[in-house]
Amino acid sequence: MYKAKGWVLSVLLLSIVLVLSACGKANNNTSPAPGGSANAPAGKKINAVFYVNGTLGDKGFFDSAQRGMVKAGKELGINVKSVEGGxxxxxxxxxxxSLVSSKKYDVVVVGTSQMIDIVKDIAARYPDEKFIFFDDVIEGMPNVYSMLYSQSEGSFLAGAFAALVTENTELKAANPDKVIGFVGGMDIPIINDFKAGYEQGAHYIDPGVKVVASYIGDFAxxxxxxxxxxSQFNTQKADIVYQVAGGAGLGALEASKNVGKYSIGVDGNQNPLYPGNVLTSMAKNIDASVVRALGLYQQGTLAFGTNEVLGLKEGGIGLSKDDLYAKYVPKSIQDKMTDIENKLASGEIQVKSILK
Incomplete structure (x- = not known):
């Protein structure tokens, strides 16, 4: 009888051990389904690296992403590092x-259309590594989450603003010619999407406004x-120029200061660079989107294998309206821009992107 009881007890203990063992194995499995969310590494601090395909100090695009990394480090407790590629x-x-193969980082932050093919190649060869890609879309990669800002919507606002400036009689540097300028970094689709939105915004205000465009050939x-x-100011009679050229575009802003004309910055708030000349900036809120993406990754809910487009309604883009904007931009233009923004956010105004 005692032998029978002992045998039953042994079977029960063995069953408990097997159940606990199975539960332990299930809890350790954090691999996401293809194209799904990836859990952050359990029990360890997240290490994230931002690879800059260029240099910091552009006072716009890359600096905005860098602010997002720094903010994520402070607010989310993530270990962050930035590496400039030159x-x-x-x-x-x-x-x-070299960063990906080191296996030191849980997630790599990288962006721009110039990096699409490079990231696709590396992501395919390192399928266990995770990438957050910004400012363009990478499709078909289960370990890449990408976010694109609606530069066409933001540039629509810039174009409408520029048209209002060139026709304004309160601004002393505005001339009678209805000409506005566009200086792009390179003649590539994403930059031309800025240009298309800019032209649509200008012609929404006045179909008779002429847009002159030039390309630098790089972003440095x-x-x-x-x-x-x-050349646009002095020869082509533009009184305001919109720069979409990263660090190279800083020269266009400086030109507006030199000749006493107006300009529009890009990617971040560049109004303080030349107060009274840079009247506003079309800001891509890259910093906020980087913090958001890293936060979702930390929570285990970032959907790798997908992409998002962040427009005005989603807070992805907008004009920089700081104290300088309030000081130097006539109230009539400010009011008109607010009305246009409301119509754009509600869907009453539709902007066509050449990328769709």
Whole structure:
């Protein structure tokens, strides 16, 4: 009888051990389904790295992403690091792969259309590594989450603003010619999407406004950006220029200061660079979107294998309306821009993107 009881007890204990063992294995499995969310590494601090395919200090695009990284470090408790790849494009693939292959980072933050092919190649060869990609879309990669800002919507606002400026009689530097300028970094689809939105916004205000455009050829040559903007101001009679050229576009803003004309910044708030000349900026809220994406990754809810488009309604883009905007932009223009923003957010105004 005692032997029978002992045998039953042994079976019960063995069953409990097997159940606990199975539960333990289930709890340790954190691998997401293909294209699904990925849990942050359990029990350890997240390490995130931002690879800059260029250099910091552009006072716009990359600096905005860097602010997002710093903020994520402070607010989310993530270990963050930024690595500058320099301006030689031939170095970017090896630079990014060295970070990925080191296995030191849980997630890599990288962006721009110039990095699409590089990221697709590396992500395919390192399927266990995670990537947050900003400012363009990478499709078909289960370990990449990408977010695109509606630059066409933001540039529509910039174009409407520029048209209102060139026709305004309160602004002393506005001339009788209805000409506005556009200085792009490169003649590539994403930059031309800015241009398309800019033209639509200008023609929403007045179909008779002329848009003149020039391309620098890269995103680093500020002297060239200045030269092209000066040509638009002095030769083509533009009284306001919209720069979409990263660090190279800083030269265009400087040109507006030199000749006493107006300009529109991009990516971040560049109004303080030349107060009274840079009247507003079309800001992509890259910093906020980077913090948001890293926060979702930390929570285990970031949907890798998908992409999002962040427009005015989602807080992805907007004009910079700081104290300088309030000081230098006539109230009539401010009121008109608020009305246009409301119509754009509600869907009453539709902007066509050349990327769709």
């Amino acid at each position: 301006t030689n494009q031939a170095d970017w693939a090896a630079g990014l792969e 040559n500020a002297p060239k950006g200045k030269e092209l903007a000066l």
